[in-house]
Amino acid sequence: MKLASVFATILLPACLASSLAYAGKADDVLNIAFSRELEHVDPYYNTAREGILLGAAVWDALLYRDPKTGTYVGNLATAWTWIDTTTLELTLRQGVKFHNGEAFDADDVVFTLNYVVDAKNGNKSQTNTNWIKSAEKVDSFKVRIHTNGPFPAALEYLAGPIIIQPNEYYTAVGQQGVATKPIGTGPYRMESVEPGKHFVLKRNPDYFAAAKPKATIETIDIRTVPDANTQMAELFNGEIDLVWGVPADQADKMAKMGKFQVVNAPTMRVGYLSLDAAGRTGAKNPMTDLRVRQAVNYAVNRQGIVDALMKGTSAVINSACSPVQFGCEQAVMTYAYDPAKAKALLAEAGYPNGFSLDFYAYRDRPLAEAMIGMLAEVGITAKLNYMQYSALREKRIKDGTPISFMTWGSNSISDVSAVTSAFFRMGGEDDARDPAVAALLEKGDGSVDADERKAAYSKALTTIADKAYWVPLWIYSSNYVMGADVSFTPTPDELIRFYDISWK
Amino acid sequence: MLKFIAMKLGLALLVALTVSFISFSLLYMAGDPAISMAGEGASAEVIAAVRQQYGFDRPLLVQYFDWLMRALSGDFGISYYFKTPVSAMVAERLPVTMTIGALGMGFALCLAIPTGVLAAAFPNTWVDRMALGIAVVGQAIPSFWFGLILIVIFSVNLGLVPASGTRSWTGYILPMIVLGYYATPAIMRLTRAGMLDVLSADYIRTARAKGLHWGSVLFKHALRNAIIPVVSLAAVQLGFMFGGSVVVESIFALHGAGFLAWESISRNDLPTMQALILIFSMFYIGFTLLADILNAWLDPRLRAG
Numbered sequence: 001m002k003l004a005s006v007f008a009t010i011l012l013p014a015c016l017a018s019s020l021a022y023a024g025k026a027d028d029v030l031n032i033a034f035s036r037e038l039e040h041v042d043p044y045y046n047t048a049r050e051g052i053l054l055g056a057a058v059w060d061a062l063l064y065r066d067p068k069t070g071t072y073v074g075n076l077a078t079a080w081t082w083i084d085t086t087t088l089e090l091t092l093r094q095g096v097k098f099h100n101g102e103a104f105d106a107d108d109v110v111f112t113l114n115y116v117v118d119a120k121n122g123n124k125s126q127t128n129t130n131w132i133k134s135a136e137k138v139d140s141f142k143v144r145i146h147t148n149g150p151f152p153a154a155l156e157y158l159a160g161p162i163i164i165q166p167n168e169y170y171t172a173v174g175q176q177g178v179a180t181k182p183i184g185t186g187p188y189r190m191e192s193v194e195p196g197k198h199f200v201l202k203r204n205p206d207y208f209a210a211a212k213p214k215a216t217i218e219t220i221d222i223r224t225v226p227d228a229n230t231q232m233a234e235l236f237n238g239e240i241d242l243v244w245g246v247p248a249d250q251a252d253k254m255a256k257m258g259k260f261q262v263v264n265a266p267t268m269r270v271g272y273l274s275l276d277a278a279g280r281t282g283a284k285n286p287m288t289d290l291r292v293r294q295a296v297n298y299a300v301n302r303q304g305i306v307d308a309l310m311k312g313t314s315a316v317i318n319s320a321c322s323p324v325q326f327g328c329e330q331a332v333m334t335y336a337y338d339p340a341k342a343k344a345l346l347a348e349a350g351y352p353n354g355f356s357l358d359f360y361a362y363r364d365r366p367l368a369e370a371m372i373g374m375l376a377e378v379g380i381t382a383k384l385n386y387m388q389y390s391a392l393r394e395k396r397i398k399d400g401t402p403i404s405f406m407t408w409g410s411n412s413i414s415d416v417s418a419v420t421s422a423f424f425r426m427g428g429e430d431d432a433r434d435p436a437v438a439a440l441l442e443k444g445d446g447s448v449d450a451d452e453r454k455a456a457y458s459k460a461l462t463t464i465a466d467k468a469y470w471v472p473l474w475i476y477s478s479n480y481v482m483g484a485d486v487s488f489t490p491t492p493d494e495l496i497r498f499y500d501i502s503w504k
Numbered sequence: 505m506l507k508f509i510a511m512k513l514g515l516a517l518l519v520a521l522t523v524s525f526i527s528f529s530l531l532y533m534a535g536d537p538a539i540s541m542a543g544e545g546a547s548a549e550v551i552a553a554v555r556q557q558y559g560f561d562r563p564l565l566v567q568y569f570d571w572l573m574r575a576l577s578g579d580f581g582i583s584y585y586f587k588t589p590v591s592a593m594v595a596e597r598l599p600v601t602m603t604i605g606a607l608g609m610g611f612a613l614c615l616a617i618p619t620g621v622l623a624a625a626f627p628n629t630w631v632d633r634m635a636l637g638i639a640v641v642g643q644a645i646p647s648f649w650f651g652l653i654l655i656v657i658f659s660v661n662l663g664l665v666p667a668s669g670t671r672s673w674t675g676y677i678l679p680m681i682v683l684g685y686y687a688t689p690a691i692m693r694l695t696r697a698g699m700l701d702v703l704s705a706d707y708i709r710t711a712r713a714k715g716l717h718w719g720s721v722l723f724k725h726a727l728r729n730a731i732i733p734v735v736s737l738a739a740v741q742l743g744f745m746f747g748g749s750v751v752v753e754s755i756f757a758l759h760g761a762g763f764l765a766w767e768s769i770s771r772n773d774l775p776t777m778q779a780l781i782l783i784f785s786m787f788y789i790g791f792t793l794l795a796d797i798l799n800a801w802l803d804p805r806l807r808a809g
Contacts, residue, residue, distance in 0.1 A: 037759075037767050039585035119553050122541070126550060179587045195586045195593065196767070197759045225668055225757040229652050233667035236660045388770045390540045397539060428548075 024241060025485045025503045028218040031240045033225040037196035041182045043163055044116050044123045045175065049494065052161065052412060056212075057201055057220070057498045058099075059163035059184030062090060062109070063155055064211035067491045070414070072155050075211040076104065076164055076185065085150040085448055086133075092141040096208050098166040099189040106137040111167035113145065121175075127422060128161040128411060150446045152453060153326075153415040161411055187215040187499040198223050201498065215499040235260065241483040244496065248311040251479035263480045264312035265490035268322045269409040270419065271364075273300070273371070273471035278433035280400030286357070287402055291349040293468035296403070297335035298342035299378040302473055305370050312477040320420050320464045320472050324492055327416035327444060327457035332465035342378040354379025360396075361405040362389045368405050397428035404431075407476065412493040416457050417445045424464065432469040505800070512796050516789045523785040524778070528568050531774055536560075540772040541584050571778060581775035585768070590779045594761065598783070600670065601760035604679045604752065605745035609738065611684030612691055617727075617734070620695025624703060624730075625722055635696070639689035651682045651755040668757035679756045683749055687741045694737055698730030705729075732802055739795035743788035 024031070034050045043055035064075040074080075077090040096104040113135035116123040123129060131151040136144045147154060169183050180193045187209070188201040201220040225231050225240070232250060234240040246254070246262075255262035275296060279288040286292045302316045318335075321328035346354060359375075359382035361368040372382045382403065387395070396404060406429075410418040421441045423429055430438075437460050444456035464470060480490050488501045538555040555561050559570075574581065580590035615638075623635035658678065659667040665674045702708065703726055711721045753763040761780060768776040 039583075039771070040587050045587060119550050120557070122554065122557075124541075126547070130547070175587050176582070176589075194596075195588055196764075223669060223757065224759065226754045226763070227648075227668075227757070230655065230668045230755055230757060233652075233655045233660050237663070237667055239666070390770065390772055394536055394539045398536075 024238060024483065030217045030220050030242065030486070030501060032220060032222045033231045033234065033240045033243050034222055035226060035228070035245060037224050039196065040179055041190065041193055041199070042175070042178050043161060044125060047124055049409065053496050053498070054199065055161065055163050056186070056495060057188040058182055058186045058190050060186050060212070061159055061163050063159035065156070065159040065414070067493065072159055073211050082448065083144070086147045088145045088147070088154060089138070090143050090145070092143065093208070093210065094141055096185055097206065098169065098183050098185050099204060100166065100169055100183045102166045102168055104164070104185055105140050106143045108164050108167045109143045110135045110137045111170070112165045125161060125411065127418070128157055131157070150448050152448045153413070153417045153445070156413050156415045160413055187212055188220060196224060212499055216502040220498050235481060238483065241486050242480065242488065244478050244480045246479040246481050248479065251481060254481050259484065261482045261484060261486065263490055264477050265480065266313045266315070266475055266477045266492050267409065267494040268324065268412055268414070268492065269407055269476040269494070270317060270322050271405070271407045271473040271476065272320065273473065274404045274406055274429070274431045275469060275471070276400055276402045276431050277467065277469050278431060280431065281402050285402055286349070286351060286355050289349045290467060291345045292351065294335065295342040295345040295349070295378065296375065296380070297468050297471050298338045298345065299380070300371050300374050300471055301337040303337065305367060306474050309366060309370065310474065310477070312479060314474050314477040316474050317472045318465065319461050320470050321416045321461065322410065322419065322475055325410065325414050325416050325419065327454055329458040329461040332462050339378050346379060351379070354381065356381035356383065357402040358383050358385050359403050359405070360385045360387065360392055360401045362387055362392045363407065371405065393429070400431060409494065412495050414493065420457065420461065421445050424460065432464070432467070434463070434467065434469070437463050508800055509797055512793055516793045520782070520785055520789050524572070524782050525568060527781045528571070528778060529564060531777055532564060537584065537772050537774050575779070575782065580779035583773055583776045585771050585773045590775045593764070593776065594779055594783065597759060597761045597764050600758050601753070601762055602746055604676060604683055604758065604760070605742060607676055607680035608683030608687065608745055609742045611680050612687040613738065615684065616688045616691035617695050620692040621699055621722055621727060623696045624699030627700060635692060639692050642685045643689045647682055647686055647749065647751045648755055650685065651678065651752060654678045654681060670758060675756070679752050679758060683745060683752050687745070690741070691734060691737060694734050695730065698733055699726055702726045702730045732799055735798055736795040739791040743791040746787040747784040
């Protein structure tokens with residue numbers, strides 16, 4: 001009886017639905033695969049890259065950063081000016097409508113900003129919003145944002161992750177309502193949400209298209225397919241048109257087949273080893289010795305790993321940030337691969353026979369194992385502890401780790417404050433706890449003068465390299481594999497703008 | 505019989521409660537939910553506020569009973585991550601898992617019992633060897649590899665079934681085979697062993713001496729007696745299958761309860777994990793109970809104990 005009803009509820013609708021699915025250029029449906037389940041479609045309630053993509057498609061931010069020129073243009077706002085160092089006044093666009101017909105005005109902006117800065121509401125991307133103190137309505141189309149101290153990177157955040165919600169709708173349905181039926185102003189509207197599994201976006205024909213273009217493809221159908229091999233199989237079957245983050249070896253094979261377009265593009269994500277210079281795992285921890293940290297820097301053959309395992313447009317970095325970010329000083333101390341020098345430094349530090357320690361990592365196991373092998377060659381026995389990201393992050397905040405292999409994508413924020421300041425301003429994951437570096441970063445984050453900021457960041461990043469607090473490793477690249485009739489050019493911020501995709 | 509059932513039922517309830525309490529305590533020991541909920545870059549104050557808001561600062565026992573009371577009335581709370589009611593989410597995902605579990609078990613029984621019977625009927629012949637081969641391969645092949653090979657052959661090369669998803673009923677075929685094949689060896693070997701035992705019994709010789717058709721002796725007389733341990737084993741295995749297979753659900757993008765459990769563990773989503781653990785253990789306990797009762801009905805000697 002039970003089983004029969006299961007069959008009736010699951011299998012019958014599935015049979016009927018089978019004739020509707022599958023598409024491509026002919027039906028104007030772009031099929032996309034997400035690799036993991038997105039927990040909540042509201043960009044403020046997830047920390048996933050997939051969430052940023054939906055955020056840019058369904059909602060709008062006040063400003064827009066042109067991905068080609070890097071300049072800020074108006075989007076939901078038309079003009080903006082700093083009244084003083086902590087007050088930004090914005091004039092809003094008139095005549096914009098949300099997908100449900102609600103008119104956009106100052107109330108929506110004030111509601112959204114005050115809602116996400118209130119700790120009670122549990123916004124999960126605190127780094128994106130914790131510079132905002134409050135928002136205030138001046139008139140129906142003019143708002144003021146008050147910041148916690150001067151914050152020059154404000155425009156970058158207002159052009160990126162800070163999207164505007166409809167105040168009346170949001171108040172009426174709440175977080176739970178938004179989870180299944182989100183409403184924005186963006187070029188796509190969300191047609192249906194099966195939490196974590198399936199999202200269908202439809203082109204918004206009435207999009208105001210001031211900064212972002214109108215979408216061209218009618219439907220974006222996103223399914224979560226966790227297994228990379230299954231994603232490939234679906235590509236072969238023509239049931240997925242675009243995937244990204246494809247491992248290098250698979251991408252090579254796909255490119256050789258000639259049936260697909262394979263594009264490799266750099267991303268903002270950096271990989272690094274964080275060394276416990278502050279001695280949080282014990283004052284006698286070898287990493288507190290500058291010579292040991294330098295030895296670790298010399299011991300890792302970063303170029304070798306990039307060439308052999310990462311390929312594509314991945315590249316070695318020497319500074320604790322992504323080279324495309326504002327303020328990422330490149331003229332810093334570099335540590336070329338030199339195992340002999342590493343051994344000499346270790347001996348000088350009192351470890352002629354090396355030592356052993358725990359090595360923590362949460363992704364890219366082959367890369368972690370390659371580095372562990374290189375450390376072993378200079379006498380450092382590193383034991384791999386491979387954990388889930390959330391568990392490792394918790395451990396790093398609570399107890400610290402002697403050495404961790406981490407990565408950071410900066411939430412696609414093209415400013416050093418999103419990476420160096422996130423890890424060197426005495427925060428939970430700051431393994432250096434260097435007050436001089438923190439003070440310099442504070443100065444850079446808090447100044448409105450671009451040259452002054454650059455100078456402060458340059459000094460901070462030079463110190464970080466000199467003191468070898470990190471081993472900056474590489475920037476990641478991403479392989480995009482798409483069907484032959486998809487026209488899409490990836491950008492270095494790893495943001496797939498659905499409205500920029502069209503058919504050939 | 506009624507007394508027997510009541511006793512078993514009481515025991516099952518106790519086991520369910522114990523499992524849920526142990527898992528509740530272990531989950532709280534494993535990680536601090538406040539840190540993961542507060543998100544990236546959260547300050548100590550925000551984390552403390554989350555801890556207070558969700559009541560993580562209360563004693564463990566208080567939190568457990570609070571949860572249990574609400575769970576008993578069907579309210580499993582709101583998922584920390586999906587921000588939707590856990591009961592609705594689980595109700596939406598369990599049918600997928602139950603469907604492939606039931607199909608997989610059906611497949612396993614259809615494959616394992618006939619081959620097991622045949623292997624026992626022709627012991628140490630090529631038939632027996634072939635059955636052994638099927639069992640060994642089923643035990644040895646990892647599910648993820650087997651699943652991918654099936655996808656490559658039947659979906660990519662032959663185009664007969666979809667590679668993933670359940671948009672069409674054909675999407676259930678490959679998961680059924682992978683999950684079912686995994687359960688096949690144990691059932692087959694137990695059937696074979698039971699049959700060998702029974703076939704050497706006197707009444708079988710009598711039945712054959714009477715001139716009964718050989719097939720009818722095998723399946724009607726012998727199998728009925730040999731199947732009793734198989735019922736217990738199949739019930740336990742079905743309990744496992746209803747707990748979801750992370751591997752199978754992830755390869756075929758099925759989004760069932762097993763995959764949901766895996767995702768909630770990696771995200772410290774306590775309410776979802778708690779609900780799933782309770783439901784999975786209920787399945788397991790329920791099926792074991794069912795097997796006990798079924799066996800007691802088949803064999804009156806068991807009722808005495």
